Amino acid sequence: MVVAKREGVQVKFLVGDARKIDKVVGNECFDVILYYWSSVLGYYDEDVDYEILVRCGKIVKDRGRLMILQHINRDYLALAFSIRRVLEDSQDLGDYIIVETSRFDLLPSRFISTWSLYKKERNILTLIDRLETLQRVYLLHELVKIANKTGWMFEKVYASLRTLEEFTKPTHHMTYNLVFKPS
Numbered sequence: 001m002v003v004a005k006r007e008g009v010q011v012k013f014l015v016g017d018a019r020k021i022d023k024v025v026g027n028e029c030f031d032v033i034l035y036y037w038s039s040v041l042g043y044y045d046e047d048v049d050y051e052i053l054v055r056c057g058k059i060v061k062d063r064g065r066l067m068i069l070q071h072i073n074r075d076y077l078a079l080a081f082s083i084r085r086v087l088e089d090s091q092d093l094g095d096y097i098i099v100e101t102s103r104f105d106l107l108p109s110r111f112i113s114t115w116s117l118y119k120k121e122r123n124i125l126t127l128i129d130r131l132e133t134l135q136r137v138y139l140l141h142e143l144v145k146i147a148n149k150t151g152w153m154f155e156k157v158y159a160s161l162r163t164l165e166e167f168t169k170p171t172h173h174m175t176y177n178l179v180f181k182p183s
């Protein structure tokens with residue numbers, strides 16, 4: 001919002017359940033639908049992912065775009081997890097520590113991430129809560145195929161939004177950025 005204001009661009013952000021996106025926005029139509037950081041697709045099943053993309057087609061203008069940005073790259077995950085079966089990362093937040101433990105189940109193409117929140121007191125860590133997420137991770141061509149079947153035409157895939165570098169090295173980039181237009 002701050003950047004849009006500084007640049008003199010009028011922006012409207014809406015938050016809601018992507019499975020009912022057309023109901024959330026009512027009769028409004030948009031220039032762009034933006035899904036960022038693997039935030040929508042893959043959390044339910046393929047039928048739900050199809051339905052989400054169909055509903056997106058109902059709320060975008062004729063010359064609008066669907067942008068699926070910073071979407072997790074299955075090829076990269078497969079390579080990373082072939083080297084190490086489990087990946088761990090942690091963030092020290094002062095009084096708390098978050099530990100993320102990730103696995104990748106190759107056959108069903110599922111990325112499993114467990115987030116554990118610990119409270120730090122002296123030299124003792126106490127587990128506060130744990131959250132596990134499970135996401136179906138698509139190959140690039142699978143995501144394009146789903147979009148095509150739901151009324152979207154593939155336009156471009158970028159490795160980087162900053163440089164607009166084309167996505168040509170699937171095992172070199174953790175994410176990719178897709179742009180579709182209505183077909």
